Amino acid sequence: MKPSVKYAVIYRHRTEYPVTVMCNFFAVSRSGYYSFVNRLGKPIKDAELIEKISQQQRKCFDTYGYRRMWQWLKNNEGIYRNPKTILRIMKKYDLLSKIRRHRKWQQMGRQLHKYQNLLNRQFDAQRPNSKWVTDISYIQTKQGVLYLSMIRDLYDNSIVAYKTGTRQTVNLVLDTIRLAMKQEKKKIAAELQLHSDQGFQYTSREYFNLTKQYGITPSMSRRGNPYDNAMAENFFSILKTECIYRHKPATFSEANEMIDRYIYFYNQKRIQLKTGEPPLARRFSS
Numbered sequence: 001m002k003p004s005v006k007y008a009v010i011y012r013h014r015t016e017y018p019v020t021v022m023c024n025f026f027a028v029s030r031s032g033y034y035s036f037v038n039r040l041g042k043p044i045k046d047a048e049l050i051e052k053i054s055q056q057q058r059k060c061f062d063t064y065g066y067r068r069m070w071q072w073l074k075n076n077e078g079i080y081r082n083p084k085t086i087l088r089i090m091k092k093y094d095l096l097s098k099i100r101r102h103r104k105w106q107q108m109g110r111q112l113h114k115y116q117n118l119l120n121r122q123f124d125a126q127r128p129n130s131k132w133v134t135d136i137s138y139i140q141t142k143q144g145v146l147y148l149s150m151i152r153d154l155y156d157n158s159i160v161a162y163k164t165g166t167r168q169t170v171n172l173v174l175d176t177i178r179l180a181m182k183q184e185k186k187k188i189a190a191e192l193q194l195h196s197d198q199g200f201q202y203t204s205r206e207y208f209n210l211t212k213q214y215g216i217t218p219s220m221s222r223r224g225n226p227y228d229n230a231m232a233e234n235f236f237s238i239l240k241t242e243c244i245y246r247h248k249p250a251t252f253s254e255a256n257e258m259i260d261r262y263i264y265f266y267n268q269k270r271i272q273l274k275t276g277e278p279p280l281a282r283r284f285s286s
Contacts, residue, residue, distance in 0.1 A: 003028055004093040005054050007036035008047035046089060052077060053086070053095050060270065061262075062098040063242040066090050071276045099241040113208045118219035119195040123231050125155040128283055129188045132160060133195045134176065134202075135232035136168060137240075139259070142250045148259060149176040151194070152235050158267050158279035159235065160184060164256055173201040174210050181214050195219040197229045238266070 006026040010019060010033055023030050056072055057064060064072065066087035073079040073086065090096045125131040131154040139146040149172045150162035161180035165172045181188070194216045196202040202220065211218050221228030243262040249255035267280045275282060 002054075002094050003032065004036065005050055005095075007033050008050040008093075011037060012047045012051065049073075049079065049081070050089060050093055050095070052079070053090060054093075057095055060265070061242060061246070063270075065097045067273050068271050071271050071273065075271070075276060098246065112203045112205055113218075114198070114203060115218040115220040117222050117228055118193055118217065119228070121228060121230070123154055125153070128153060128155045129160075129184050129192060130155065131193050131195070132180070133229060133232040134173070135197060135229060135236065136173065136199065136201065137236040138168075139164075139240075139244055139249065139255045141252060141255050143252050146252050146255045147172060148236075148239075149173050150232075150235065151176055151180045152232060153283075154231060156275075156279045156282040157231070157235075157272060158283060159263050162259070162263060164252075164259065166252065168201075170201045170204045170206050174206060177210055177214070177216075191217060193217050193219050195221070195229060195232075197221045197226070197232075198223055239263075 006028050010022045010026065010028075013022065019033065020030060023033055052073065053069055056069065067083060069090065070081070070083040070086045073081065119131065119133070122131075132151050133154060134149070134151045136147055136149045139148055144166065146164055146166060147168045148162060148164050151160045152158070153160050161176050161183060163172055163176045163179060177194070192215070194211060196218070198220060201207060202218070207218075226233060239259070239262060243258055244255075247258060249258055267278065269278055271278060
């Protein structure tokens with residue numbers, strides 16, 4: 001806990017416990033506390049707000065920026081403050097998100113089947129299970145590389161299905177599709193598009209046969225245009241910067257546990273700035 005947050009807690013409870021006792025408990029100086037009090041413009045109101053923001057950041061792995069935190073305070077705590085006020089407080093007390101995003105793009109493999117770019121960067125959908133995007137990324141561990149294949153629904157940006165493996169194979173992709181169809185088979189739209197890049201798994205004969213079997217219409221990014229599949233890449237960027245890069249799993253088992261935990265959090269809890277609610281909230285309310 002940051003010293004500024006400790007000072008805020010002490011101030012909030014100053015009428016219940018001696019300041020000296022609380023300073024000793026939190027291992028901070030009294031002079032630092034009184035300096036904090038003198039600097040605090042609206043001590044009681046801000047102290048309560050600081051504590052709520054600090055608690056929520058711990059729950060969401062320090063991934064909320066000020067806009068997402070503003071949404072959470074408004075929706076869950078009934079606190080209506082100017083977003084810039086939230087930004088000021090989070091900056092002042094070092095409660096901003098601890099992440100930053102960078103991503104390298106790459107292509108690999110030879111083509112057997114090539115499909116038209118039907119999605120054409122239209123990253124929105126009017127109903128669930130009508131537009132999916134898919135991709136594979138890697139998770140570096142001390143034990144080796146773990147590959148993650150996932151499918152994301154553009155209706156609500158939820159993760160429909162995912163699989164991991166220690167090899168980047170066609171079967172990893174096929175198993176992800178089978179899992180998605182098993183989970184959503186009664187809710188699939190009449191025409192389902194599945195968009196991918198030109199990785200060898202997606203140009204394979206097996207991929208062609210499986211999508212045909214399920215009545216899925218493949219869509220494929222143009223060569224050298226990674227932004228055609230930006231929504232798939234976007235999720236991997238979120239996962240890695242908010243979870244993987246910050247905790248650096250040592251083993252495959254640890255990486256799998258982190259992925260399971262984070263995807264549950266992402267689908268069920270993580271507020272989207274565009275909608276003001278988690279991905280699956282829209283699906284359940286539709």
